[in-house]
Amino acid sequence: MQHFEQLFTSFDPAKAEIAGAATTQRFLSDLRGCFADGNAYDAALSSGNPPIYHVASIEPGCDSGDLHLGIGLVLPGRIGSEYYMTKGHFHSWREAAEVYIGLRGDGVMLLENESNGQCQLLPLQPNRIVYVPGHTAHRTINIGAAPLTYLGIYPAKAGHDYGASAARSFRHVVIERDGRPLMLERSTLLL
Ligand code: S6P
Ligand code: ZN
Numbered sequence: 001m002q003h004f005e006q007l008f009t010s011f012d013p014a015k016a017e018i019a020g021a022a023t024t025q026r027f028l029s030d031l032r033g034c035f036a037d038g039n040a041y042d043a044a045l046s047s048g049n050p051p052i053y054h055v056a057s058i059e060p061g062c063d064s065g066d067l068h069l070g071i072g073l074v075l076p077g078r079i080g081s082e083y084y085m086t087k088g089h090f091h092s093w094r095e096a097a098e099v100y101i102g103l104r105g106d107g108v109m110l111l112e113n114e115s116n117g118q119c120q121l122l123p124l125q126p127n128r129i130v131y132v133p134g135h136t137a138h139r140t141i142n143i144g145a146a147p148l149t150y151l152g153i154y155p156a157k158a159g160h161d162y163g164a165s166a167a168r169s170f171r172h173v174v175i176e177r178d179g180r181p182l183m184l185e186r187s188t189l190l191l
Pocket of ligand 2: 089090091098138154
Protein backbone atom coordinates (compact mmCIF):
# COMPACT_ATOMS: atom_id res chain seq x y z
CA MET A 1 0.00 0.00 0.00
CA GLN A 2 1.40 3.40 -0.96
CA HIS A 3 1.85 6.08 1.69
CA PHE A 4 1.31 9.03 -0.59
CA GLU A 5 2.54 11.61 1.88
CA GLN A 6 6.02 10.11 1.36
CA LEU A 7 6.04 10.42 -2.42
CA PHE A 8 7.30 13.98 -2.28
CA THR A 9 9.54 15.10 0.52
CA SER A 10 12.74 16.97 1.36
CA PHE A 11 15.98 15.97 3.00
CA ASP A 12 18.83 17.58 4.87
CA PRO A 13 22.10 16.36 3.31
CA ALA A 14 24.21 17.50 6.26
CA LYS A 15 22.10 15.97 9.05
CA ALA A 16 20.83 13.04 6.94
CA GLU A 17 17.25 13.67 7.90
CA ILE A 18 14.18 13.22 5.69
CA ALA A 19 10.96 15.01 6.51
CA GLY A 20 8.51 12.47 7.88
CA ALA A 21 10.92 9.52 7.80
CA ALA A 22 11.57 6.99 10.53
CA THR A 23 15.15 7.01 11.80
CA THR A 24 17.18 4.06 13.05
CA GLN A 25 20.09 4.91 15.33
CA ARG A 26 23.00 2.49 15.75
CA PHE A 27 25.27 2.64 18.78
CA LEU A 28 28.63 1.01 19.38
CA SER A 29 26.95 -1.84 21.25
CA ASP A 30 24.97 -2.67 18.10
CA LEU A 31 28.22 -3.38 16.24
CA ARG A 32 29.53 -6.17 18.45
CA GLY A 33 31.65 -8.51 16.34
CA CYS A 34 32.07 -6.06 13.49
CA PHE A 35 35.36 -4.43 14.48
CA ALA A 36 38.48 -6.55 14.14
CA ASP A 37 40.14 -5.40 17.35
CA GLY A 38 37.97 -6.94 20.08
CA ASN A 39 40.06 -5.46 22.89
CA ALA A 40 39.76 -1.95 21.46
CA TYR A 41 36.02 -2.51 21.05
CA ASP A 42 35.59 -3.64 24.68
CA ALA A 43 37.70 -0.72 25.93
CA ALA A 44 35.67 1.79 23.94
CA LEU A 45 32.39 0.28 25.13
CA SER A 46 33.51 0.31 28.76
CA SER A 47 33.83 4.08 28.65
CA GLY A 48 30.47 4.69 26.99
CA ASN A 49 28.20 3.61 24.18
CA PRO A 50 28.55 6.34 21.56
CA PRO A 51 26.29 6.66 18.52
CA ILE A 52 28.05 5.44 15.37
CA TYR A 53 25.49 6.03 12.60
CA HIS A 54 21.86 6.58 11.81
CA VAL A 55 19.63 5.99 8.81
CA ALA A 56 16.38 7.73 7.90
CA SER A 57 14.27 5.56 5.61
CA ILE A 58 11.36 6.15 3.26
CA GLU A 59 9.40 3.02 2.42
CA PRO A 60 6.37 4.09 0.40
CA GLY A 61 5.31 0.65 -0.75
CA CYS A 62 6.42 -2.97 -0.88
CA ASP A 63 5.07 -4.17 -4.22
CA SER A 64 7.55 -5.82 -6.53
CA GLY A 65 8.30 -2.66 -8.52
CA ASP A 66 8.55 -0.24 -5.62
CA LEU A 67 11.68 1.47 -4.39
CA HIS A 68 12.88 2.26 -0.88
CA LEU A 69 15.45 4.85 0.02
CA GLY A 70 17.53 5.80 3.01
CA ILE A 71 19.85 8.60 4.00
CA GLY A 72 22.68 7.57 6.27
CA LEU A 73 25.11 9.47 8.47
CA VAL A 74 28.24 7.80 9.81
CA LEU A 75 30.07 9.76 12.48
CA PRO A 76 33.85 10.19 12.36
CA GLY A 77 35.91 8.05 14.70
CA ARG A 78 37.81 4.81 15.09
CA ILE A 79 37.87 1.67 17.18
CA GLY A 80 41.59 0.98 17.45
CA SER A 81 42.74 1.83 13.95
CA GLU A 82 39.48 0.77 12.24
CA TYR A 83 37.18 3.53 11.11
CA TYR A 84 33.59 3.93 12.25
CA MET A 85 31.34 2.10 9.79
CA THR A 86 27.96 0.52 9.28
CA LYS A 87 27.17 -3.09 10.18
CA GLY A 88 26.98 -3.98 6.52
CA HIS A 89 24.64 -6.45 4.89
CA PHE A 90 23.59 -8.50 1.93
CA HIS A 91 20.13 -7.94 0.57
CA SER A 92 17.84 -10.80 1.56
CA TRP A 93 16.73 -10.90 -2.06
CA ARG A 94 20.26 -11.42 -3.28
CA GLU A 95 19.66 -10.15 -6.82
CA ALA A 96 18.77 -6.68 -5.53
CA ALA A 97 21.25 -3.98 -6.50
CA GLU A 98 21.47 -0.55 -4.89
CA VAL A 99 22.66 2.93 -5.87
CA TYR A 100 24.53 5.05 -3.34
CA ILE A 101 25.10 8.78 -3.82
CA GLY A 102 27.63 10.60 -1.66
CA LEU A 103 26.34 13.82 -0.06
CA ARG A 104 28.81 15.07 2.56
CA GLY A 105 32.12 14.01 4.01
CA ASP A 106 34.76 11.54 2.95
CA GLY A 107 33.98 7.86 2.89
CA VAL A 108 34.52 4.55 1.19
CA MET A 109 32.30 1.57 0.48
CA LEU A 110 33.56 -1.94 0.99
CA LEU A 111 31.93 -4.37 -1.44
CA GLU A 112 32.37 -8.13 -1.29
CA ASN A 113 30.89 -10.52 -3.82
CA GLU A 114 29.26 -13.52 -2.22
CA SER A 115 30.18 -16.13 -4.79
CA ASN A 116 33.78 -15.32 -5.66
CA GLY A 117 34.83 -13.28 -2.61
CA GLN A 118 36.06 -10.45 -4.82
CA CYS A 119 36.23 -7.21 -2.95
CA GLN A 120 36.36 -3.56 -3.91
CA LEU A 121 36.92 -0.37 -1.97
CA LEU A 122 35.23 2.55 -3.72
CA PRO A 123 35.16 6.24 -2.76
CA LEU A 124 31.89 7.59 -1.39
CA GLN A 125 32.10 11.35 -1.62
CA PRO A 126 29.85 14.25 -2.65
CA ASN A 127 28.72 13.94 -6.28
CA ARG A 128 29.96 10.37 -6.58
CA ILE A 129 27.76 7.39 -7.34
CA VAL A 130 28.49 3.84 -6.24
CA TYR A 131 26.53 1.05 -7.89
CA VAL A 132 26.28 -1.95 -5.61
CA PRO A 133 25.49 -5.05 -7.69
CA GLY A 134 23.35 -7.88 -6.41
CA HIS A 135 24.94 -10.69 -4.41
CA THR A 136 27.29 -8.15 -2.84
CA ALA A 137 27.78 -7.38 0.84
CA HIS A 138 28.18 -3.64 1.35
CA ARG A 139 29.47 -1.57 4.23
CA THR A 140 29.89 2.21 4.48
CA ILE A 141 33.00 3.58 6.19
CA ASN A 142 33.79 7.14 7.28
CA ILE A 143 37.48 7.84 6.63
CA GLY A 144 37.21 11.60 7.26
CA ALA A 145 37.07 13.96 10.20
CA ALA A 146 33.48 15.12 9.61
CA PRO A 147 30.19 13.19 9.38
CA LEU A 148 29.75 11.15 6.19
CA THR A 149 26.28 11.32 4.63
CA TYR A 150 24.84 9.48 1.64
CA LEU A 151 21.63 8.48 -0.08
CA GLY A 152 20.87 4.86 -0.92
CA ILE A 153 18.08 3.70 -3.27
CA TYR A 154 17.13 0.04 -3.51
CA PRO A 155 14.25 -2.25 -4.47
CA ALA A 156 11.53 -2.35 -1.83
CA LYS A 157 11.69 -6.12 -1.69
CA ALA A 158 15.48 -6.17 -1.20
CA GLY A 159 15.35 -6.68 2.56
CA HIS A 160 18.45 -6.82 4.77
CA ASP A 161 20.47 -9.86 5.72
CA TYR A 162 22.73 -9.01 8.65
CA GLY A 163 23.68 -12.61 9.23
CA ALA A 164 27.15 -13.82 9.97
CA SER A 165 28.24 -13.76 6.36
CA ALA A 166 27.83 -10.01 6.07
CA ALA A 167 28.04 -8.27 9.40
CA ARG A 168 30.74 -10.33 11.05
CA SER A 169 32.70 -11.90 8.27
CA PHE A 170 33.67 -9.23 5.80
CA ARG A 171 36.96 -10.70 4.70
CA HIS A 172 38.58 -7.29 4.61
CA VAL A 173 38.95 -4.48 7.10
CA VAL A 174 39.73 -0.82 6.46
CA ILE A 175 42.15 0.73 8.93
CA GLU A 176 43.93 4.04 9.27
CA ARG A 177 47.65 3.80 8.58
CA ASP A 178 49.85 6.92 8.41
CA GLY A 179 46.74 9.06 8.12
CA ARG A 180 45.33 7.14 5.15
CA PRO A 181 42.86 4.27 4.74
CA LEU A 182 44.36 0.87 4.11
CA MET A 183 42.40 -2.26 3.23
CA LEU A 184 43.76 -5.50 4.64
CA GLU A 185 42.60 -9.07 4.72
CA ARG A 186 41.11 -9.70 8.15
CA SER A 187 43.09 -12.92 8.43
CA THR A 188 46.41 -11.06 8.11
CA LEU A 189 45.75 -8.75 11.06
CA LEU A 190 47.93 -9.41 14.10
CA LEU A 191 46.07 -7.99 17.07
C1 S6P B 1 19.88 -0.23 2.66
C2 S6P B 1 21.08 0.63 2.43
C3 S6P B 1 21.43 1.63 3.53
C4 S6P B 1 21.90 0.96 4.83
C5 S6P B 1 22.62 1.95 5.74
C6 S6P B 1 22.97 1.37 7.10
O1 S6P B 1 19.81 -1.29 1.73
O2 S6P B 1 22.19 -0.14 2.07
O3 S6P B 1 20.36 2.47 3.79
O4 S6P B 1 20.83 0.36 5.50
O5 S6P B 1 23.79 2.36 5.11
O6 S6P B 1 23.75 0.23 6.96
P1 S6P B 1 23.31 -1.15 7.60
O7 S6P B 1 24.32 -2.13 7.13
O8 S6P B 1 23.28 -0.98 9.08
O9 S6P B 1 21.92 -1.44 7.06
ZN1 ZN C 1 21.74 -2.26 1.04
